[in-house]
Every structure is written in C-alpha cells, then in structure tokens.
Amino acid sequence: MSDDVHYMRRAIALARTKVGLTGENPSVGCVLVKDGQVIAEAATGEGGRPHAEEQALAMAGAAAAGSTAFVTLEPCAARSGGTASCSERLVQAGVARVVIASEDASVFAAGHGAKRLQNAGIDVTTGLLADEAAPLYVSYRPAK
Numbered sequence: 846m847s848d849d850v851h852y853m854r855r856a857i858a859l860a861r862t863k864v865g866l867t868g869e870n871p872s873v874g875c876v877l878v879k880d881g882q883v884i885a886e887a888a889t890g891e892g893g894r895p896h897a898e899e900q901a902l903a904m905a906g907a908a909a910a911g912s913t914a915f916v917t918l919e920p921c922a923a924r925s926g927g928t929a930s931c932s933e934r935l936v937q938a939g940v941a942r943v944v945i946a947s948e949d950a951s952v953f954a955a956g957h958g959a960k961r962l963q964n965a966g967i968d969v970t971t972g973l974l975a976d977e978a979a980p981l982y983v984s985y986r987p988a989k
C-alpha cells in the first residue's frame with residue numbers, strides 16, 4: 846500500500862465517525878502529514894462545524910507549513926458564514942501538497958477550492974480512493 850493510500854484511508858475512517866452527525870454539511874476527514882508523521886487530524890464537527898481542515902490546521906499550528914493534507918472532500922472555497930474558507934486556510938498555513946478523494950459539487954466549492962490551492966502553488970491530486978470515500982457522501986446534497 847502506498848503511503849498516500851494509507852493516509853487517505855485514515856482520513857476516510859475519521860470522516861466515517863461523523864457520518865449522519867453533521868447536519869446538511871458533509872462529514873470530512875483531514876489528516877496532516879509531515880516527514881512521515883501524522884501531525885494533526887480531525888473530522889467535521891457535530892452539526893457540521895468546525896470544518897475538518899480548520900480543526901487540523903489549528904492543532905498543527907506553525908508545523909503545518911510544508912505538510913501534506915489528505916482530505917476526503919475538496920476543501921471549501923467559501924463559507925456560508927463568511928469566515929475564511931478551508932482552501933484559504935490551507936494556503937495561509939503553507940501546506941505544500943493536498944490530496945483529495947472526492948470533488949464537492951457545492952456552490953461553496955465546485956472546483957474553486959482545488960483551483961485556489963493550485964493557484965497558490967500547492968501540489969493538488971484529486972480522486973485518490975474516490976470509490977472508497979463515495980459511501981460517505983451518499984446522503985449529502987451539495988448546496989446549489
């Protein structure tokens with residue numbers, strides 16, 4: 846098993862713990878890895894907030910710089926409450942690489958999250974274990 850697959854499976858397992866508990870928001874898992882170590886990890890909070898990435902980045906603090914983020918869903922590009930999106934937070938934190946399982950068709954993401962990361966020079970891979978992540982999102986109805 847490649848390291849990428851290993852860490853994405855861990856992110857999927859985290860997200861699974863919150864399926865059905867996050868309201869209209871999807872349950873997302875985020876694992877931050879640096880130098881072969883998991884430095885922080887989180888799943889979306891109950892009720893749908895805080896988002897997985899914002900929790901993991903807060904836990905990692907300055908250590909997030911240069912890390913790889915494994916996320917089960919494309920990081921959001923905007924927040925319904927107007928606070929900083931997860932893609933902005935990942936850029937701000939200096940994350941070097943983001944590996945995504947599933948795309949998010951929501952109006953709050955829809956490719957714009959991945960694009961923002963790429964525009965900031967972050968190495969982005971989408972679709973890793975998308976088939977294993979898909980069951981997390983069978984009941985999720987992306988905002989239009």
Ligand SMILES: Nc1c(N[C@@H]2O[C@H](COP(=O)(O)O)[C@@H](O)[C@H]2O)[nH]c(=O)[nH]c1=O
Pocket residue numbers: 870871872873888889893894895896897898918919920921923924925926931949951952953954987988
């Ligand atoms: N739960 C979740 C995401 N959820 C996505 O972010 C959108 C805006 O969420 P909100 O501002 O909370 O209403 C929501 O409609 C959904 O598309 N995104 C993420 O990066 N990470 C997360 O953990």
